[in-house]
Amino acid sequence: MKGKIAIRVKGAAKPFALDASQLTFNSVAVNGRPAKFVHDAKKGKLKVSGVPLRESVVEIEYDKQVSDDVIFGLYKSKYGRDYILATDLEPAEARTVFPCVDEPAYKAAFRLQITTENGVGVIANTPIVRKESAGSGRTTYTFQETPRMSTYLFFFAIGLFEEAKLTTDGIDVITATRPGQSENSRVALKIAAEAVSEYQRYFEVPYPLKKLHIVALPEYHTGAMENWGAISSRESYALITEQTSFTQKNRGAMSMVHEVAHQWFGDLVTMKWWDDLWLNESFATFMSYKMTEKLRPDWEMWGIFLRDEGFRALNQDALSTTHPIQAHVRTVKDAGHTFDSISYGKGACVLRMLEAYVGEASFSKGVSEYLKKFSFSNASGKDLWQALGSASGLPVSRVAKEWLTKPGYPLVKVKSERGKIVLSQRRFSLSGKEAPGLWPIPISFRADGKVSSVFLDRGAKAIEANVEGELVLNLDRTGFFSTLYDRAGYDRVAGGFAKIGPLDRAGIVYDLFLFLQAGLIEPELYARFVRLCASNPDAITTQIVTEQLMALYSIADDSPILGSIGPEFYPPLLEAFGEDPRPGEPPVVGATREYLTSQYASIDRTFAMKMAAQFERFAELDPNIKGAAAIGYALTNGERAEKKLQDMAKTLQGEVDRAKVYEGLCAFREPELVEHTLELGISGLVSRSDSGYPLVLSAFNPYARDVLWRWITKRYDYMREMYAGSQQFYLYMGYAIPFCGVEHEGEVKRFLSGKRLKDGGSSIARILEQLHINARLRKRLLEAGN
Ligand SMILES: [Zn+2]
DSSP: OOOEEEEEEESSSSSSSEOOSSOEEEEEEEEEEEEOEEEEEETEEEEOOOOSSSSEEEEEEEEEEOOOOSEEEEEEEEETTEEEEEEEOEEEEEEEEGGOOOSSTTTOOOOEEEETTTOOOEEESSOOOEEEEETTTTEEEEEOOOSSBBBGOOEEEOOOEEEEEEEEEEEEEEEEEEEOOOOGGHHHHHHHHHHHHHHHHHHHHHOSEEEEEEEEESSSSSEEOOTTTTEEEEEHHSSOOOOOOOOHHHHHHHHHHHHHHHBBTTTTTTSSSSSGGHHHHHHHHHHHHHHHHHGGGGGOOHHHHHHIIHHHHHHTTTTTTTOOOSOOOOOOOHTTTSTTTTOOOOOOOOHHHHHHHHHHHHHHHHHHHHHHHTTEEEEEEEHHHHHHHHHHHHHHHHHHHHHSSSOEEEEEEEEEETEEEEEEEEEETTTTTOOOOOEEEEEEEETTEEEEEEOOOSEEEEEEOOOOOOOSSSSGGGOOOOOOHHHHHHHHHHHHHSSHHHHHHHHHHHHHHHHHHSSSSSSSHHHHHHHHHHHSSSHHHHHHHHHHHHHHHHTTTTTTTHHHHHHHHHHHHHHEEEEESSSSSSSHHHHHHHHHHHHHHHOOOOOOHHHHHHGGGGSSSOOGGGHHHHHHHHHTTTTTHHHHHHHHHHHHSSSSHHHHHHHTTTOOOOOOHHHEEEHHTTTSOGGGGGHHHHHHTTTTOOHHHHHHHHHHHHHHHHHHHHHHOOOHHHHHHHHHHHHHHHTTTHHHHHHHHHHHHHHHHHHHHHHHHHHHHHHHHHHHHHHTTT
């Protein structure tokens, strides 16, 4: 690619330097005269001499080689023999596409021109204003000037596109897909358009651009990205239909609502520096649940919030390798490592807690004031707390500070004795070690049917109360803390379990799962509550326990206690939720069926055979049982199933269906077949969007533990390069290694220590810590029940 850029600068620093990597420079001119320049490729800086202090124009001509191997930065998003050339620039890849000051606070207005061959489409942040022939079969497109925006939000894509459009409040919301796919983008398009108009009302700030694209990219390395006016997305998020399983449809729709929220919160008002990245992400995450709950009330979003955000954040935040929400980010390289469950999930939980504290009306008023005040500019967390504080008259800054600047979260111990309830707090750690810690915690509780609340801002507090029966803390799980009851307390909770609401039940079993990992409780107590969940079916708790059991089986499938839980858990719940769809059932019921059937097919041969019998009709199957059918087919046919499943992974158009096929391809009990799947993922014969499925899914197959670990050691560097060292790579490793490495802890440690320097330590340290916890838990589970 040939590039030419003219930058208007004023009061330029001496020496004048721009961020610029992986570019080669042909000429630089200042105010029309050739200028001296030095490109320090190692430091990624282009230094230009003779840039005066007064307003000047620096013009640069350069070349950019687009590599075939990366799926990040400026890359080829391939499908069949074709590709879409697209950008994905957060946090610091803009400098690999054009020289610039690549920091969020340096906003600029962009005027973009693209010249490319005739007959292909081009999409950028703003609409095309002019199209003219450039001769020799080429066309030049000129785009409308953007408002002031940060470089990481810049976007363009060139390729063959098919579009679908909805106009809402005068704004064109448009999906752009590869040819033949636009019909499949209708669900995403509809909810994105609804979100645009709802957010306009909620924020009281109009959508700042004329149009909003959603560009579905066939190869995409993360989920989606909020480029201003041109959201990019992986196909499995944007190409969802009414026939897509609820879990996937929900994930895709949520992703759209999340990226649309960023158009205001992130794009219009941007963090000053990456240390407030969490604010962008927590806010968009929290808002996406809140908004989707409003737009699709039957989706029961707050249960999904706990499953996908709240509980994952608790797990990561209980590691010693966690970081405060407000992370210290020195260089942009560090920023990548904070794209995690803390930035997204814990931050969202704290915002949910703060909204409960100030009330919904003050919360939306404060957010709106903040957006109005800092439009087209930058702000930091404290600006938002101030806005929420002045909207509510409450000391928001003081409470927020405690939760944002401290790593970890409180474990609240509760005892009820002789006319009082005694609460105490300390920091919870999965290592099981006692650690001091003090947070201001608003605690709601229900005692003998009566709801009350208490503010625990000391180490311990006693409340006068005579509790005879039920005592449950943290109602609806709005507080970001775990509750440890004493033995009598758990007996009481168990006795009243049938009457406890789903969010509270989910919270209780999730805390028990954490305590099991930390060694604070015996496996038998956890098993007791798993059985209680089986005899009191509710959708969200069932999904959460199924995820937990999947993790436990993958590290200790040979443990006697897990051997006895399976037959008591799955059959009654499959009976309750049904193996086949029932007319008019709520979407979460279908989703629960998907969880149950996939996991039970993996561990029970008879059920696997039953599911395998349906595989022939894969295309027409209820989307919620496609995964189980593929797993059953693989498990009962072994090598005979491999070719067919591999062919499907190569040829199926829809990523959502391919993901189901990978569930089968990763379920084989023959390790060599799983290795073939892992190789297939990076072979170039399947979409590179799929490369994560084999890794993540085979991590949950206990028969594949060894082969997966060996494969990772062989392909680590290759994968890392393919992901250009982006955070996505570490996310995949974080899913896989703590499970597959569970019997090779020493070896994993040695291997990863060698990688540590190059990779920046925090992600690797976290992987090793979770691995250690899993290895220790494996030992305990093997001993339990013996
Ligand atoms: Zn986001």
